[in-house]
Amino acid sequence: MVAADDRDTRADVPEVEVSEAQIAVHWREEPYYYPSAKFIAQANAGDPAILERFSEQNFPECFRVYADLLSWDAYWHTTLDTSNPPFWKWFVGGRLNACYNCVDRHLAASANKAAFIWVPEPENEPTLALTYQELYRRVNEFAALLRDFAGVKTGDRVTLHLPMVPELPIAMLACARLGAIHSQVFAGFSGAACGDRIADAESKVLITMDGYYRAGDLLDHKVKADEAVARAAQQGCTVEKVLVFRRHAGQYASKSPMVDGRDFFVDDILPQFRNKLVAPVSMPAESTLFLMYTSGTTGRPKGCQHSTGGYLSYVAGTSKYYLDIHPEDTYWCFADIGWITGHSYIVYGPLALGTTSVMYEGTPTYPDAGRPWRIAERLGVNIFHTSPTTIRMLRKVGPDEPAKYNYHFKLMTTVGEPIEPDVWRWYYDVIGKGEAVITDTWWQTETGGFLGCQLPALAPMKPGSCGPGVLGVFPVIYDENGEVVPPGSGRAGNMCIRNPWPGVFQGIWKQPERFVQTYYAKYCRNPESKDWRDWPYFSGDGAVQAADGYFRILGRVDDVINVAGHRLGTKELESATLTVPEIAEAAAVPVMDELRGRAVEMYVTLKPGVAASTEITEKVTKAIETEIGKIARPKSIWIVSDLPKTRSAKIMRRILAGISNFTDVGDTTTLANPEVVEEIRRAVQKAK
Ligand code: WTA
Numbered sequence: 240m241v242a243a244d245d246r247d248t249r250a251d252v253p254e255v256e257v258s259e260a261q262i263a264v265h266w267r268e269e270p271y272y273y274p275s276a277k278f279i280a281q282a283n284a285g286d287p288a289i290l291e292r293f294s295e296q297n298f299p300e301c302f303r304v305y306a307d308l309l310s311w312d313a314y315w316h317t318t319l320d321t322s323n324p325p326f327w328k329w330f331v332g333g334r335l336n337a338c339y340n341c342v343d344r345h346l347a348a349s350a351n352k353a354a355f356i357w358v359p360e361p362e363n364e365p366t367l368a369l370t371y372q373e374l375y376r377r378v379n380e381f382a383a384l385l386r387d388f389a390g391v392k393t394g395d396r397v398t399l400h401l402p403m404v405p406e407l408p409i410a411m412l413a414c415a416r417l418g419a420i421h422s423q424v425f426a427g428f429s430g431a432a433c434g435d436r437i438a439d440a441e442s443k444v445l446i447t448m449d450g451y452y453r454a455g456d457l458l459d460h461k462v463k464a465d466e467a468v469a470r471a472a473q474q475g476c477t478v479e480k481v482l483v484f485r486r487h488a489g490q491y492a493s494k495s496p497m498v499d500g501r502d503f504f505v506d507d508i509l510p511q512f513r514n515k516l517v518a519p520v521s522m523p524a525e526s527t528l529f530l531m532y533t534s535g536t537t538g539r540p541k542g543c544q545h546s547t548g549g550y551l552s553y554v555a556g557t558s559k560y561y562l563d564i565h566p567e568d569t570y571w572c573f574a575d576i577g578w579i580t581g582h583s584y585i586v587y588g589p590l591a592l593g594t595t596s597v598m599y600e601g602t603p604t605y606p607d608a609g610r611p612w613r614i615a616e617r618l619g620v621n622i623f624h625t626s627p628t629t630i631r632m633l634r635k636v637g638p639d640e641p642a643k644y645n646y647h648f649k650l651m652t653t654v655g656e657p658i659e660p661d662v663w664r665w666y667y668d669v670i671g672k673g674e675a676v677i678t679d680t681w682w683q684t685e686t687g688g689f690l691g692c693q694l695p696a697l698a699p700m701k702p703g704s705c706g707p708g709v710l711g712v713f714p715v716i717y718d719e720n721g722e723v724v725p726p727g728s729g730r731a732g733n734m735c736i737r738n739p740w741p742g743v744f745q746g747i748w749k750q751p752e753r754f755v756q757t758y759y760a761k762y763c764r765n766p767e768s769k770d771w772r773d774w775p776y777f778s779g780d781g782a783v784q785a786a787d788g789y790f791r792i793l794g795r796v797d798d799v800i801n802v803a804g805h806r807l808g809t810k811e812l813e814s815a816t817l818t819v820p821e822i823a824e825a826a827a828v829p830v831m832d833e834l835r836g837r838a839v840e841m842y843v844t845l846k847p848g849v850a851a852s853t854e855i856t857e858k859v860t861k862a863i864e865t866e867i868g869k870i871a872r873p874k875s876i877w878i879v880s881d882l883p884k885t886r887s888a889k890i891m892r893r894i895l896a897g898i899s900n901f902t903d904v905g906d907t908t909t910l911a912n913p914e915v916v917e918e919i920r921r922a923v924q925k926a927k
Pocket of ligand 1: 656679680681794
């Protein structure tokens with residue numbers, strides 16, 4: 240366990256006694272569902288010849304098909320460079336600019352086409368159609384401001400803490416135009432969490448907004464910027480400029496004072512840069528496009544580095560073939576851009592293809608559960624992308640709502656967590672009206688884009704399974720000893736990928752050893768080898784593979800809990816809990832949750848002489864909200880007299896998870912204090 244001020248910087252070698260995968264329910268095999276002839280006839284990947292093009296013998300050259308979707312300033316000479324495993328390099332020698340590929344090159348044919356249609360939460364505010372021309376103008380102006388006012392240079396890191404407003408993709412693209420590395424922190428994360436990420440990335444500039452709407456409230460967001468800057472300063476990182484967008488131009492929605500010389504309203508400065516153009520900086524394919532922080536096994540978050548050429552090719556290619564985006568489609572991905580799904584499948588993939596995307600502020604169920612379907616009907620959305628938690632929530636609060644609206648989806652996606660077959664069927668029958676193909680896309684922050692998914696026109700769907708590996712990606716399940724767990728064996732194991740792919744992250748920012756240890760050391764066959772075949776990627780997920788080759792993801796096998804598709808590290812939760820002075824020890828465990836898939840329960844002990852009280856549990860909740868954000872709020876906090884421990888004083892979370900989930904607690908004979916197990920069980924299970 241780590242104290243808050245004693246962040247664990249060891250490489251995170253997965254070593255867990257309880258994992259999400261272990262608490263997963265057992266599913267039976269499900270029958271196939273088939274795409275309609277109408278869908279197949281129009282699909283981007285309708286010809287089975289594509290499978291041959293991406294076969295293992297054509298690896299890695301097959302990925303030219305994806306790279307050729309982009310406009311390169313200089314073509315690459317080496318498709319895959321494996322000289323420094325596992326730091327793979329793709330399209331070496333190539334040069335390009337991501338912003339140019341997402342904006343400028345569409346102007347000739349599609350200047351007046353909407354890139355984004357943005358739906359604000361208040362229903363009296365107008366929907367905004369941001370054309371490619373308008374996006375071009377706004378990105379250029381903001382890039383000029385970043386460069387000439389904020390001093391941002393190629394290679395600098397810029398932290399963004401923006402909600403779901405058009406300014407977010409504009410700021411990302413402006414950074415990309417300059418060759419600066421953006422690091423967007425999910426707006427729901429606390430100021431402290433944002434500050435830790437600023438300090439790790441050593442950003443000198445923070446871009447934020449005064450406030451935004453969520454479920455009827457105008458939230459004060461700028462206050463978090465002050466906390467973030469203070470937190471970064473404690474870690475020796477000085478933020479020189481805070482650029483504050485205003486949700487309503489000219490009106491300030493925050494109580495936080497503007498700090499003289501540090502904080503600036505963007506709408507005050509932008510007029511100086513009106514119509515200013517900034518030439519896109521031609522970047523090497525391997526230059527880092529952005530950082531995306533995610534949780535791992537230690538308290539310190541991991542800044543996953545994504546490349547410009549490989550990443551952009553990969554998200555463009557997978558958007559084309561797995562989301563089946565055509566120029567005339569209207570696409571709506573429900574994710575927040577603050578997560579990898581939004582980066583890859585709201586911003587970079589769809590824009591690289593010149594897509595019209597819907598973006599919205601607020602939540603799907605406010606003011607009522609009909610909101611998504613009203614928007615889909617009004618804007619003619621035909622591709623819909625969301626998560627199991629959203630589907631479960633919409634089913635619960637408005638099971639009959641979709642039928643009231645006249646929209647038609649050709650394709651729907653689910654991402655981020657395992658989907659229960661019953662929920663899948665409701666998605667298919669009720670939201671998809673039995674017409675839409677579903678792609679269940681399995682992937683991760685680290686992987687840049689989809690890894691497991693069936694090609695929508697060429698393979699049937701199976702509820703609860705993400706399908707086989709995607710084009711050019713060859714997954715395998717290994718057991719703990721590195722032996723292949725064969726398809727159809729019914730045995731679970733660790734989901735791994737045998738080969739590199741262009742979207743794979745380049746490393747963890749400033750933690751190269753942790754990168755190698757966490758993802759490659761476990762199954763590396765020979766650390767001296769330069770052959771990618773000796774370096775399988777370990778995903779940290781448990782899975783089973785059916786006889787037909789389809790994978791079913793069970794959940795994490797490491798110290799990560801996936802709550803509503805948001806990754807939380809048990810160590811981060813425990814560190815936050817330990818900031819409460821009365822708490823002596825803490826353990827976070829996953830529990831099954833009807834709505835969010837998994838939820839977190841905290842077990843804590845108190846320091847000697849401290850009496851249990853609701854004030855203490857409230858303090859724990861508050862501490863977690865302050866350190867991480869409201870999304871990490873535990874479902875229950877159990878104050879107990881002692882935690883089950885081994886003789887070497889290691890807390891046995893597995894036993895606590897067994898109690899929380901009413902499942903077998905397993906062997907307790909190796910415990911130093913076996914008597915506490917019954918005591919905790921009685922107290923907790925009685926209270927549930
Ligand atoms: C889980 C989100 C089952 C998995 C894109 C993974 C899934 C983690 C699926 C990554 C899916 C993602 N089915 N589980 N289709 N997609 N996961 O980094 O446990 O936020 O390791 O990336 O979500 O979460 P992350």
